[in-house]
Amino acid sequence: MHDHPHHDSPHHDHGPDNRLDPMEARTRALETLLVEKGLVDPATIEAIVQSCEERIGPRNGARVVAKAWVDPEFAEWLKQDATAAINSLGFAGRQSEHLAALFNDAETHHIIVCTLCSCYPWAVLGLPPSWYKSPPYRSRVVIEPRKVLAEFGVELPEEMRVRVWDSTSEMRYLVIPQRPANTEHLDEEALAALVTRDSMIGTGLVSLPGEAAQ
Amino acid sequence: MHDHPHHDSPHHDHGPDNRLDPMEARTRALETLLVEKGLVDPATIEAIVQSCEERIGPRNGARVVAKAWVDPEFAEWLKQDATAAINSLGFAGRQSEHLAALFNDAETHHIIVCTLCSCYPWAVLGLPPSWYKSPPYRSRVVIEPRKVLAEFGVELPEEMRVRVWDSTSEMRYLVIPQRPANTEHLDEEALAALVTRDSMIGTGLVSLPGEAAQ
Amino acid sequence: MIGPQDLGGRAGFGPVAPDPTDPLFHAEWERTVLGMTLACGSLGHWTLDESRHARECLSPQAYYGSTYYGIWLQALENLLLTHGEITAEELASGTVSAPPLRPERKMPVTAVASVLGTGAPVDRPASAPARFAPGDAVRTTATVSPGHTRLPSYARDKPGTVVAIHGCHVLPDTNAHAQGEQPQWLYAVEFPGHVLWGDTAEPGSSVLIDAWESYLGPI
Amino acid sequence: MIGPQDLGGRAGFGPVAPDPTDPLFHAEWERTVLGMTLACGSLGHWTLDESRHARECLSPQAYYGSTYYGIWLQALENLLLTHGEITAEELASGTVSAPPLRPERKMPVTAVASVLGTGAPVDRPASAPARFAPGDAVRTTATVSPGHTRLPSYARDKPGTVVAIHGCHVLPDTNAHAQGEQPQWLYAVEFPGHVLWGDTAEPGSSVLIDAWESYLGPI
Numbered sequence A, B: 001m002h003d004h005p006h007h008d009s010p011h012h013d014h015g016p017d018n019r020l021d022p023m024e025a026r027t028r029a030l031e032t033l034l035v036e037k038g039l040v041d042p043a044t045i046e047a048i049v050q051s052c053e054e055r056i057g058p059r060n061g062a063r064v065v066a067k068a069w070v071d072p073e074f075a076e077w078l079k080q081d082a083t084a085a086i087n088s089l090g091f092a093g094r095q096s097e098h099l100a101a102l103f104n105d106a107e108t109h110h111i112i113v114c115t116l117c118s119c120y121p122w123a124v125l126g127l128p129p130s131w132y133k134s135p136p137y138r139s140r141v142v143i144e145p146r147k148v149l150a151e152f153g154v155e156l157p158e159e160m161r162v163r164v165w166d167s168t169s170e171m172r173y174l175v176i177p178q179r180p181a182n183t184e185h186l187d188e189e190a191l192a193a194l195v196t197r198d199s200m201i202g203t204g205l206v207s208l209p210g211e212a213a214q
Numbered sequence C, D: 001m002i003g004p005q006d007l008g009g010r011a012g013f014g015p016v017a018p019d020p021t022d023p024l025f026h027a028e029w030e031r032t033v034l035g036m037t038l039a040c041g042s043l044g045h046w047t048l049d050e051s052r053h054a055r056e057c058l059s060p061q062a063y064y065g066s067t068y069y070g071i072w073l074q075a076l077e078n079l080l081l082t083h084g085e086i087t088a089e090e091l092a093s094g095t096v097s098a099p100p101l102r103p104e105r106k107m108p109v110t111a112v113a114s115v116l117g118t119g120a121p122v123d124r125p126a127s128a129p130a131r132f133a134p135g136d137a138v139r140t141t142a143t144v145s146p147g148h149t150r151l152p153s154y155a156r157d158k159p160g161t162v163v164a165i166h167g168c169h170v171l172p173d174t175n176a177h178a179q180g181e182q183p184q185w186l187y188a189v190e191f192p193g194h195v196l197w198g199d200t201a202e203p204g205s206s207v208l209i210d211a212w213e214s215y216l217g218p219i
Helices: A022-036 A042-054 A058-070 A072-080 A082-087 A135-140 A145-151 A188-194 A197-201 B022-036 B042-054 B058-070 B072-080 B082-087 B135-140 B145-151 B188-194 B197-201 C028-041 C048-056 C060-064 C068-082 C088-093 C109-118 C193-200 D028-041 D048-056 D060-065 D068-082 D088-093 D109-118 D193-200
Strands: A098-103 A108-113 A161-166 A171-176 B098-103 B108-113 B161-166 B171-176 C137-140 C159-169 C184-192 C205-212 C216-218 D137-140 D159-169 D184-192 D205-212 D216-218
Touching: A022 A042, A022 D028, A022 D068, A022 D088, A042 D028, A042 D109, A058 A072, A058 A098, A058 A171, A058 A188, A058 A197, A072 A082, A072 A098, A082 A098, A098 A108, A098 D159, A108 A171, A135 A145, A145 A161, A171 A197, B022 B042, B022 C028, B022 C068, B022 C088, B042 C028, B042 C109, B058 B072, B058 B098, B058 B171, B058 B188, B058 B197, B072 B082, B072 B098, B082 B098, B098 B108, B098 C159, B108 B171, B135 B145, B145 B161, B171 B197, C028 C048, C028 C068, C048 C068, C060 C068, C060 D060, C068 C088, C137 C184, C159 C205, C184 C193, C193 C205, D028 D048, D028 D068, D048 D068, D060 D068, D068 D088, D137 D184, D159 D205, D184 D193, D193 D205
Parallel strands: A098 A171, A108 A161, A161 D205, B098 B171, B108 B161, B161 C205
Antiparallel strands: C137 C159, C137 C216, C159 C184, C184 C205, D137 D159, D137 D216, D159 D184, D184 D205
């Protein structure tokens, strides 16, 4: 069990003793039933979760972003056919069958959301964080994106357009943040290390360590 | 305590021992605080509730309807200025400061609702029933009025217009149901006895005892 | 604001389940909450509109997870807290630790009949002629009010027809937020079902709302 | 249907409260629910669209009163019950009393990598040319779907502009209800903020949705 004071749930005030958690009990009951009926294999469940925790994650997306920053040809491919360009780096699969890249620039800032559920580009960003899946973000970012960004510590210039992409289909969006200034000396790997998960959702910006940013 | 299997609440499965009901405890705590601070008088609370239970109720509305059926001049007054016409019978007050009467006829059936809270013409109908205040009625009657009427056992002719009045202001609406056929021999009092609460909300029709209807 | 109270057209709440034997109150505390809420109104800290807003400001989880009078009770607690008539410590401890603000406005039992019997009319003198007349085609505003409003979201940004003028009434949108009564002309506006719900509408059905003048524009 | 999942523009849910230390899972059971839901998908009783619909068919009280994986668990139970893979008695007792329907489709651990790594693309060959092109002005339908739909209510009955064509994709509205894939052209459609929210919109903001062709009409 982790400590999670800001969790979006009304049911998280349980103690460390999971035997008292009704959701734990309900889950185990269903799992036992399905295993005994021969419908699921516990090893499969564990392998699925481990894959979601380890195979995918924002380091994948960061590699896509860094490559787009240093390789104009790749950036162009990403613009034209993000699915193929991203697959070429070995990132593909569930919740990322159809991809599009949204390039932030001096005029436009992109943000992604799924107001209807929790669609998210798993292959490049991993499983979504709690706040992305929870009602406050889903309800508010489409109507007051700048106010939401402010809660992430992000202030955009007044004249910048803000485009909020609601993931209502199986298209999955990846924001390509702007490359920070004074990074000409950094190689692709060093650049990738700068790219945060939130900057690829659009709720963060990329900055050099030590500089003010999100 | 009453038995109430269809109550709209998630919290109604408490037993007969009210000491165990957290809402009872919470209410008593606030009441005690307000009484000790000299802000409310328990006798006032009781007098308010008794007045709501006894002074007002659908028998008032039924008298309005019956009078409109037998007295064309009153019916006309009701159409032109329902507040004054209804006040003339002694019915007035909170949640009925501004009244309008909606006359059902062969072409049009009226229904009232308050999708945003529970506005209801207290002076003529009393306190609203649970279903009127609860989410299923409030959410559905504006989009599928005939389906909702069917749940009340009311089937309207296909060609009849259905007008649903959402009480979004302090205007309060009273439906004047159609007078049933074969009631020429009944006096005003006997007619009033036929008029149900639901027929003045629009979720019922008026019929003679023994005839099919509610 | 499009809060949890804004229910028109939303799905998932189940059947209406009218029950002729259902009582007006299901427990003693419900009676007390009704009486206490009305009695506290006489303290004059808030308007009827503000008390409605206090109910719709409950979280959707609290609003949908509470009974009707449970919503009233939570809103009453919040109103009393907001206006300083009780403190959070008092509510938590159940013990008085701060003086009351307006004990002189306590409603006496002798006032009940007149308070309930008279009510509080909200019609006001008009300062300008009504902008619209019955028969006029109008369109409701697309603006989502950030605060209290009585324009249901299902009727936002829709074309309709004025069918009646109700007079000039206190505006809830300001009166709920201590910004004054700012009375406006109030209209009954009718929307054909298909305008609101498209092909899902039942044929021959329409919905009417009462709309203040600032909710409406010409088409 | 405008169910509890339809959150865009609604108020009352509080601050976003991003927490960089928040873990992906808050308890072991959440991990199990994720894995179990994905594993059960391979039984082939339901589509991804139907499983989304099962989540949004929870009552608003259950939906808002549950954690994220709590919603998943309740929906999974309902899916398994609806398709007869478990019975209500089994769920209540925790004891197997009916034979499984599709044990032969149990996902083996060896299939995990390929199932997750390949996914299930939903693009399909088109049977007709796309009706709209980027730059076209369109209006979304006013119809409130009685079942599953991916048109959020805030973008219903609104004028917008096509900005991209994504290809021809499986239609969730039918695929969620065992009515087949019925693929349609899918478009990115942009709405200026003021079209959706009126004067409340932030200047220079817009919202884009992906909309199937039947959601759209010309202006």
